[in-house]
Structure formats: structure tokens, C-alpha cells
Amino acid sequence: MSGIFLTGVSKRFGDVVAVDALDLSLRGGESLVVLGPSGSGKSTLLRIIAGLETPDAGEIRIGGVLQNGLPPHRRDVAIVFQHFALYPHLSALDNITLGLRHGLRLGRQEAARRAAEVAERLAITELLHRLPRQMSGGQRQRVALARALARQAGVVLLDEPLSGLDAQLRLTLRAEIAGVLRGTGATTVHVTHDQNDAMAMADRIAVIREGRLEQLGSPDDLYRQPDSLFVAGFIGSPPMNRLTLTAVDGVHPTPFGPRRAGEHADLVLGVRPEQLKIGGGDVDGDAGEATGDSGLWRASARVTLVEHEGPSTILHLDVDGHALRARTHPDLRVSAGERIVVTADPAHMHVFDLASGRTLGRAADLLIPVAHSERAARRSR
Numbered sequence: 001m002s003g004i005f006l007t008g009v010s011k012r013f014g015d016v017v018a019v020d021a022l023d024l025s026l027r028g029g030e031s032l033v034v035l036g037p038s039g040s041g042k043s044t045l046l047r048i049i050a051g052l053e054t055p056d057a058g059e060i061r062i063g064g065v066l067q068n069g070l071p072p073h074r075r076d077v078a079i080v081f082q083h084f085a086l087y088p089h090l091s092a093l094d095n096i097t098l099g100l101r102h103g104l105r106l107g108r109q110e111a112a113r114r115a116a117e118v119a120e121r122l123a124i125t126e127l128l129h130r131l132p133r134q135m136s137g138g139q140r141q142r143v144a145l146a147r148a149l150a151r152q153a154g155v156v157l158l159d160e161p162l163s164g165l166d167a168q169l170r171l172t173l174r175a176e177i178a179g180v181l182r183g184t185g186a187t188t189v190h191v192t193h194d195q196n197d198a199m200a201m202a203d204r205i206a207v208i209r210e211g212r213l214e215q216l217g218s219p220d221d222l223y224r225q226p227d228s229l230f231v232a233g234f235i236g237s238p239p240m241n242r243l244t245l246t247a248v249d250g251v252h253p254t255p256f257g258p259r260r261a262g263e264h265a266d267l268v269l270g271v272r273p274e275q276l277k278i279g280g281g282d283v284d285g286d287a288g289e290a291t292g293d294s295g296l297w298r299a300s301a302r303v304t305l306v307e308h309e310g311p312s313t314i315l316h317l318d319v320d321g322h323a324l325r326a327r328t329h330p331d332l333r334v335s336a337g338e339r340i341v342v343t344a345d346p347a348h349m350h351v352f353d354l355a356s357g358r359t360l361g362r363a364a365d366l367l368i369p370v371a372h373s374e375r376a377a378r379r380s381r
Ligand SMILES: Nc1ncnc2c1ncn2[C@@H]1O[C@H](COP(=O)(O)OP(=O)(O)OP(=O)(O)O)[C@@H](O)[C@H]1O
Pocket: 013, 016, 017, 018, 036, 037, 038, 039, 040, 041, 042, 043, 044, 045, 193
């Protein structure tokens, strides 16, 4: 199987650094999703692997073989673009077989056999004689995918193959593509800026920011242990809530009691909307408090907006000027304007350094609830 190894890959366009000294290795058969905002260098990275773009520096190896200098058709790579890129005057069948006959130099019969086989897998056999304009968007994207898979390449690259399709079709096609690709054993690199697609399809996700690797890990790692505020804000919907805690005279007024600021001037406390629980009781602290034997963080909140999403409800909350969102059960009846108490387990709260945006760890490990520290102080007196 074809592993992919990139070392020190860089590409500039004039003053713009599109890809910046990127190192990345994929196991053979692995499915990597590259996630990042618009302009972060995702497509450029894909085009470099395909040989459609020449890097300024760095090495690309596929299955241990150096690819630098090899033209696209000499690489064991197939690519599926966002805009199908089918030839409008050719039938689906001819679109699929064209590259096989001219690129791979297969005979007419062998090309047709491969096309029939892949068409069967993607349920497009009935469409093989239609022109692209006689097909729906989803059907055209299936044909584009069939064309790529028929090459039987060791590496399949996908550049936003689901964008422009409606939500239902996207979900169906996403599952189909993932299933078909797994079945081929190809190593895949899939570029998207849709985190739901990324979470659903990836073995690992590479989050890219300004041409650099921000974090690489399993979908679960990125969700549970974001290395930075950027990743915390990019993965999860709605994104992780942030409470900025500004140090005053070198001391933080954290809900967990005052802390010396030390080298970290200002902190950000992060908690996911689905980790905020709606509870009872009273609270006095400004940004909430973390007291009592439970050690839970508790805060008084005013509900500013209620959004019903069906399976869950999003509450928009004001906690002493901080705008937070909580994902709750749809049976919970709460109205805008109400005051409620929210709680969170410090084991699910993340602490970041505001200046660098990097994680410092979990609140449970870094910040000790007031009641515990007071008791400890009393004991040591
Ligand atoms: N051929 C080119 N000429 C000049 N600049 C380019 C070229 N291709 C890409 N860029 C620039 O390089 C940067 C990275 O572009 P790229 O298309 O790789 O980003 P992306 O993450 O795929 O974005 P999107 O999600 O919007 O497709 C951008 O600033 C873009 O404007």
C-alpha cells in the first residue's frame, strides 16, 4: 500500500506563503482529512501531491518513491475535484474510460470492464450513456468519483467533493464515498472546510492554518484535546465556549479561586456547549465559582436566545458579560430572559494561554476548586 511522506514542503505565490515547511506522513490505506479555513493552503497541498503544482522546497514520497519532478500522469494518484470536471460532450462511460485509455494506455475492453465494475459499486450503471447535463449534481459527482476510482491508483485525492450538494445528498454520498474508498485500500487525502465531513470520514485529521500544521490527530483527539484555541474553535459545533480571565496585579480572579498569573498573563477557560449542564441552586461569583465537594464549576446565567434544532436545543447565555452557548435536551423548557444556573465538570474544561493560544491543560489538573484549596490551607495552618 502507498504511504505518503512529505518533508519540509513549501510553496509561495509571490508574497503569499501557501504551504510552509510542512511535514506529514500517512500510512498506506489511511484516510486523512485536511481541514482548515479558506486560503490556508489545503488545495495547494493536494495539488503538490498530485504533481499539478511544483513545490519550492521539500520532498514528496509515495510508497517510498520520490515524486519530485514526476508529471501527474506518472504518479500513482487519482484526483476528484469540487467541480466534477467532466467533459460535457462525453457520456459518463467515455468520461470514465478516457483517462484509462489515454493515461493508463489500457485497451478499449479492459477500460470498459473497469468502468462497468466501478459503476456497479457506485450505482451509476444506468447512467453510463448519459451526458453530464442529463444528470443531477449528485449523479455527476458519482461519475467523477467513478472516473477517479477506475484508475485503481494507490492514492486518491479529493478536493471538496461534496460541496455544492444539498444536505441530504451530502450525507448519503459521504457515507458511500467513505465505504467505497475503504474497500479499495487506497490512501486518501480529502480536503474540506466542513468539520462534520472531516469528523465522519477521517482516520486522522490535519488542521492547517496559514500553510502550517496546527494539529494532527484522530477526530476524537481533536475534539477532546485541542492543542490550541484555533482547533478548539474550529472543531465542534457550536464551537467551544471561551471565558477570558484577565490577570489583575499578577493574580487571576478565576472561578476556581485566585491564582498567581506566573508566566501566563491571561487565561482562557474553554468548555464545550454539550458539557454545560443546566442545574439548580444559587451562585455569587462573577465568572462563576467552583466550590463544594463536587468541585463543579457553577455560574449564574441569563438566557438570551433559545434555538430549537430538533434533537437538541441551543441556549444562548450571558454569564456576567461572557456570551456562552449550551447544548441541552429538547425536553428542557427554558425561555429567553430566564435566569438559570449552569454547571460544568473541570475535567471537561480546558485552560489556554491567551497570548499564544496554546493549551495549558485541563482545569481539573491546573486549577483547584476553592473549597479544596481552602481546606488544604486550613489543614496546613
Ligand atoms: N495559482 C495561484 N496564484 C497565486 N496565489 C495562489 C494560487 N493558488 C493559491 N494561491 C494563494 O495561496 C493561498 C492558499 O490557497 P489554497 O487554494 O491552497 O487555499 P485553500 O485552503 O484550499 O482555500 P479554499 O478553502 O478557499 O479553497 C491563498 O492565499 C491563495 O490565494
